[in-house]
Amino acid sequence: MILKRHFLNLIERFDSLYPEICPGYRLLDNFPDHISFHPCDRSNGCTCKLQFDALDRLCYEASSNPLTLVVATDASVIPPRNMQAVSVAYFWRLGEQVLSSKAPAGRATALDAELFAIRLGVVKATSFDIKCIIIITDSLTAARRTVDASVHSGQVHSLTIVQALRGFFTNHPDCSIHFWNCPSKAQWSLHFLAYEDATSTKMAAGCHLATSLDALRSKSAAACLDA
Secondary structure, eight states: OHHHHHHTTOOOOOOSOOGGGSTTTSHHHHOGGGEEEEOOOTTOHHHHHHHHHHHHHHHHHHTTOTTEEEEEEEEEOOOSTTEEEEEEEEEEETTEEEEEEEEEEEBOOHHHHHHHHHHHHHHHHTTSSOSEEEEEESOHHHHHHTTOOSSSTTHHHHHHHHHHHHHHHHHOTTOEEEEEEOOGGGOOHHHHHHHHHHHHOOEEOOSSOOBOHHHHHHHHHHHHHHO
């Protein structure tokens, strides 16, 4: 009964018949050389330093290349029930911040909110006249979920990203997107700006709050433990 009561509040909708789910039609099947992921071993200080040095070089090179857009994304989940998660994306081109985007993510888990933040970044980035998108995110798990159109919490974000990237790659065969992992605790320059904005923004929940599947799962599990 507890589970049923919680799922009556589910706002999220899913599509199990979307063509992008089928093998041979998935984004990574069609454009494997256009997408890359760069993890960061947070348990190894030397590896983290190498990651940040690589990001510094990457952003320095991007500062003189008008066809490269650097996007830092982050999100914040506020514990109180009357607050909702916040997702943020910051955009840099030729070494200058050209745009920022911030939106409420509803009642969501950290992974859901991070995925939404990447959606904000990717969808806007693909509207620029560029060939390379660099996404800097605290969650590589969310980054990998961006190209997974299967049924999961936040599927609508993944589907929107997949559609945007498919058009981006199809119209410009030499375009690419690269996901770089950057821990928020490291306070690395560009990403730290997005982190500060996300964590300092408070948005009230309001009525008819958008609620993700994983948020309801988490709430239901907590209710069962308290019962």
